[in-house]
Amino acid sequence: MSEARAERLAALVAEEGLDALIVGDLVNPGDSGPDAIANVRWLTGFAGTSGLAIVGPERREFLTDFRYAELAERRVGDAFERVIFDGPVFEELGRRLRGRVGFDPAATSVRNHRKLAAAVGDDVELVAAEGLVERLRRVKDADEVDAIAAASRLADEALEWLLERGIAGKTERRIAFELETRMRELGAQPSFPTIVASGPNGALPHAIPTDREVGPNELVTIDWGAKLDGYCSDGTRTFATGELDEELRSAYELVLRAQLAGVDAVAAGAHGREVDAVSRGIIEEAGMGERFGHGLGHGVGLQVHEPPRLSKRSEDTLEPGNVVTVEPGVYVPGRFGIRIEDLVVVTAGEPKNLSGLPKELRVVS
Numbered sequence: 001m002s003e004a005r006a007e008r009l010a011a012l013v014a015e016e017g018l019d020a021l022i023v024g025d026l027v028n029p030g031d032s033g034p035d036a037i038a039n040v041r042w043l044t045g046f047a048g049t050s051g052l053a054i055v056g057p058e059r060r061e062f063l064t065d066f067r068y069a070e071l072a073e074r075r076v077g078d079a080f081e082r083v084i085f086d087g088p089v090f091e092e093l094g095r096r097l098r099g100r101v102g103f104d105p106a107a108t109s110v111r112n113h114r115k116l117a118a119a120v121g122d123d124v125e126l127v128a129a130e131g132l133v134e135r136l137r138r139v140k141d142a143d144e145v146d147a148i149a150a151a152s153r154l155a156d157e158a159l160e161w162l163l164e165r166g167i168a169g170k171t172e173r174r175i176a177f178e179l180e181t182r183m184r185e186l187g188a189q190p191s192f193p194t195i196v197a198s199g200p201n202g203a204l205p206h207a208i209p210t211d212r213e214v215g216p217n218e219l220v221t222i223d224w225g226a227k228l229d230g231y232c233s234d235g236t237r238t239f240a241t242g243e244l245d246e247e248l249r250s251a252y253e254l255v256l257r258a259q260l261a262g263v264d265a266v267a268a269g270a271h272g273r274e275v276d277a278v279s280r281g282i283i284e285e286a287g288m289g290e291r292f293g294h295g296l297g298h299g300v301g302l303q304v305h306e307p308p309r310l311s312k313r314s315e316d317t318l319e320p321g322n323v324v325t326v327e328p329g330v331y332v333p334g335r336f337g338i339r340i341e342d343l344v345v346v347t348a349g350e351p352k353n354l355s356g357l358p359k360e361l362r363v364v365s
Ligand code: ZN
Pocket: 223, 224, 234, 235, 236, 341
């Protein structure tokens, strides 16, 4: 796996006229979180907190420190020359790099770029090369799609478990806690902090769960995801806790119509802006365009938010193997919010929806 990926990356590196590319987190090397290590993980299989790779047409090196020597042997294997370094990481890089060397400006800091430049000296030309690994990561192979599908199934199962036990009368924080605990019991972890937004709180798209108790006859939006074997899921459902007034019901139907049309528009060759416009157009026609202030969707994989994007400003065109969310919403401040989100695989034919839960308005007590 890692050999084939390294090969493809090396070809890109050569195309960019580089002798080598530094892959990994140069902001906090040695203390990288899961997002910061995602490129290294994709490339090498290594998922610890200290890992950098150097990839070029003729070289595959993986650098870590003593703490991860054994993990590196198990996960990275022999596709890379494994280097266990002792001492400042930039000095180690300085000893190894020659020629034109790419670094990702999005994965370093001003301070650390200075340190790197000082360490490599005048023999090395440091060249900004942004997003090369991300470009490859956006097309998922079959194993990756399976991993995301498994995370999504687990997340659905956890939500069903929660709904069977009821949400009315519980605080948003309690609901988020129970759902996250259930995902952990099933062997995963939350892929991001769960959003539970009830009644007027629903108008905050990225609401943080509060001590508000979920009341009767209102809407509750739950946006949750599981992370399983490194891969994320992301989904949203909005539920009713009883009879709703006409305004809320028709707003729900509107978001659902926009969501279904958006999913149908997900196709190889479609532009991220076009897919966004399909859902957005339906909401705008209903006079609610102002109430849908975020993009329609984003890629999901090792990270919960990654390219490609579906939005008004997207520069992306969809390809088979992309996995994207479709998540239109309507948010009315002080009143309510609605969002429905599925996880969809782009294929050469019909889009494949990984989200298994029904989307008709569901009443839960
Ligand atoms: Zn979400």
